[in-house]
Amino acid sequence: MHHFQYRNGRLYCEDVPVEHIAQEAGTPCYIYSHATLHHHFTVFDGAFSQLPHLTCYSVKANSNLAILKLFGSLGGGVDIVSGGELFRARQAGIPPDRIVYSGVGKTREEIDYALSEDILMFNIESSQELEAISQRAVALGRRARIALRVNPDVDPKTHPYITTGMEKNKFGVAMDEALESYRRAAELPSVDVVGVDCHIGSQLTEVQPFVDALRRLRALIDRLAELGLETRYLDLGGGLGITYDREQPPHPTEYARAIVRELQGLNCTVIFEPGRVIVGNAGILLTRVLYTKKTPKKQFVIVDAGMNDLIRPSLYGSYHHIQPVVSEDRPTETVDVVGPICESGDFLARERALPQVQPGEYLAVMSAGAYGFTMASNYNSRPKAAEVLVHGDTFHVIRLRETWEDLVRAERIPEFLQ
Ligand SMILES: Cc1ncc(COP(=O)(O)O)c(C=O)c1O
Numbered sequence: 001m002h003h004f005q006y007r008n009g010r011l012y013c014e015d016v017p018v019e020h021i022a023q024e025a026g027t028p029c030y031i032y033s034h035a036t037l038h039h040h041f042t043v044f045d046g047a048f049s050q051l052p053h054l055t056c057y058s059v060k061a062n063s064n065l066a067i068l069k070l071f072g073s074l075g076g077g078v079d080i081v082s083g084g085e086l087f088r089a090r091q092a093g094i095p096p097d098r099i100v101y102s103g104v105g106k107t108r109e110e111i112d113y114a115l116s117e118d119i120l121m122f123n124i125e126s127s128q129e130l131e132a133i134s135q136r137a138v139a140l141g142r143r144a145r146i147a148l149r150v151n152p153d154v155d156p157k158t159h160p161y162i163t164t165g166m167e168k169n170k171f172g173v174a175m176d177e178a179l180e181s182y183r184r185a186a187e188l189p190s191v192d193v194v195g196v197d198c199h200i201g202s203q204l205t206e207v208q209p210f211v212d213a214l215r216r217l218r219a220l221i222d223r224l225a226e227l228g229l230e231t232r233y234l235d236l237g238g239g240l241g242i243t244y245d246r247e248q249p250p251h252p253t254e255y256a257r258a259i260v261r262e263l264q265g266l267n268c269t270v271i272f273e274p275g276r277v278i279v280g281n282a283g284i285l286l287t288r289v290l291y292t293k294k295t296p297k298k299q300f301v302i303v304d305a306g307m308n309d310l311i312r313p314s315l316y317g318s319y320h321h322i323q324p325v326v327s328e329d330r331p332t333e334t335v336d337v338v339g340p341i342c343e344s345g346d347f348l349a350r351e352r353a354l355p356q357v358q359p360g361e362y363l364a365v366m367s368a369g370a371y372g373f374t375m376a377s378n379y380n381s382r383p384k385a386a387e388v389l390v391h392g393d394t395f396h397v398i399r400l401r402e403t404w405e406d407l408v409r410a411e412r413i414p415e416f417l418q
């Protein structure tokens, strides 16, 4: 479904020309399509309609309150990895019984907060974390529902920085240790063992690694049943990829078909934690060309968005399609699209064939809805960009552009320096 399209040579998001947004909200600016977000969520969630399931959108992909509110209103829950994400989710009205909490480094403060909110399930990543959660639940007079995040050791065939379910990764508990940990969990006070969890990586473009992981989890579930431990929730994590360039990831319905086939005969609620597949292609980063510059070796297009706004190209060498907002016939040239940050690694594209562009014109960096704004920083004291949600023929600023004042607000000069 394409809600970013050219009409009469102008790029639109739904029924709004993106230039209008740039003029009002300034650049750089993230723009999301409500219709795309809605469509992606309902397609994913609907693909599992024949199963008892819960789609827990992964907040880290895009944590804007308006977006969380939308998914909550569609019956979604969330997957969180910090107290800050829990706070956001609650602010957006996500009910605690639709919240699952993963992450290898949950602090005592975060554990206490999640226990006090009575979230659906902690996905436990180590034996020490298990003990800590039990202790805090006892201390607070609460019960902690838990799943063990197991590391099934499958290769998701994605970028090495974003694999999570291989033996060498820091995530989860090794398969061999899982049974022992479950035995221990069953003895611990104030802990209810309710599930099994895994998440093997992000931007997967094949179904097979998901199927392999699921088969290993099913074997574990059978062993747990022999110990008298019933699995009420099977959490399969997120990770389904999207098309940035020429990738051909499975459509959510194809992914669902493969998963449902493997679940025959299992009697539990299945949880999914999709992030990128829901929001990735629902957003763009809009930027303005500041200058063009030719050096003996290179042709640069210098834009007002940098690695602090969108770090994926610098961090993973990721591809994002870049296109002028005004489409017209012009010669192409091979350029590096770079930002204003004082790092040579600050680029949005390298050696990219792009129509010849002029200072002042706008470029759209496509597929920027996931891990765009959420990974933004204030490096070089750059205020974070605004975020805008388009809904039909209107648009709403869902996060104001930061100001220079915002950047210094939390800082204090001690008296001896004044
Ligand atoms: C535990 C967990 N769940 C879900 C996700 C969401 O992943 P994706 O955006 O690839 O669907 C991630 C990120 O990889 C994660 O670490």
Ligand SMILES: N[C@@H](CCCC[NH3+])C(=O)O
Pocket: 060, 162, 202, 203, 312, 370, 371
């Ligand atoms: N941030 C990564 C994905 C990591 C997912 C988090 N576990 C990206 O932009 O592709």
